[in-house]
Amino acid sequence: MPDDFELIRLQSWRSSAVGYSVCVFLARGQLIDTGFPGARRAVARLLEERRPRGVVVTHQHEDHAGNVALIAERGIPIAVARVTEEALRAGEANVGLYRRACWGVMAPLTSTLEPYEPAGLELVATPGHSPDHHVVWDAERGILFAGDLFLGVKVRVARPMEDPRALAASARHAAALRPRVLLDAHRGIVPNGAEALLAKAAWLEETIGAIDERIGRGWSDRAITSAVLGREDAIALVSRGDLSRLNFVRAVRATAARRAG
Numbered sequence: 001m002p003d004d005f006e007l008i009r010l011q012s013w014r015s016s017a018v019g020y021s022v023c024v025f026l027a028r029g030q031l032i033d034t035g036f037p038g039a040r041r042a043v044a045r046l047l048e049e050r051r052p053r054g055v056v057v058t059h060q061h062e063d064h065a066g067n068v069a070l071i072a073e074r075g076i077p078i079a080v081a082r083v084t085e086e087a088l089r090a091g092e093a094n095v096g097l098y099r100r101a102c103w104g105v106m107a108p109l110t111s112t113l114e115p116y117e118p119a120g121l122e123l124v125a126t127p128g129h130s131p132d133h134h135v136v137w138d139a140e141r142g143i144l145f146a147g148d149l150f151l152g153v154k155v156r157v158a159r160p161m162e163d164p165r166a167l168a169a170s171a172r173h174a175a176a177l178r179p180r181v182l183l184d185a186h187r188g189i190v191p192n193g194a195e196a197l198l199a200k201a202a203w204l205e206e207t208i209g210a211i212d213e214r215i216g217r218g219w220s221d222r223a224i225t226s227a228v229l230g231r232e233d234a235i236a237l238v239s240r241g242d243l244s245r246l247n248f249v250r251a252v253r254a255t256a257a258r259r260a261g
């Protein structure tokens, strides 16, 4: 069913220079996610040409929420979780140079947002990648607009705000919706989406288990990282450790402490 959704891939010379792009989607006359600040002109053109009746935002990161202020300026209503809106208004401190260079800079949100009730689409909380992450679910058509929930089965690096335990639970939750089509904001269509989500959850649980076991034996974060996840690669260097394997282990340890009270 080709008119179930439309995928629009956004990139700039800066983002493509480092191999990054992000997708936004049109579904039932509504826009899902808003692209990154550096894609403002392309998004403005899209709004003019396609005139979406509303916009739905998956999470606070600048490659998804980067043009929320533009949407608000154009008077288009927006469905966004309260936690996401709060994060956008607060702004994110210390956004690394690699992110600013790739996507452009997102200023803290000051616009008033016109609330929106999506038609035939539902925001489903799926925390983990970020605390405010939601997927957008078209239950009737079986299409899951997964934002950054999936990204890949074995993603060994994490940002400081990630929670791998919550991510594993969210991947299982999304798989249980039994999506017919899984759309990843960076990878596009993911074949066998439900199975891919379950494989991701299983890999996360196994990896977290191996980390927990070593935490229990008193290992250091660095020793656990090299034993369980292997050596850091270029992205850790480029992002100055913002996106790293060590952060994955730290996140597991932080939530282990929380679980233990």
Ligand SMILES: [Zn+2]
Binding pocket: 059, 061, 064, 129, 130, 148
């Ligand atoms: Zn993200």
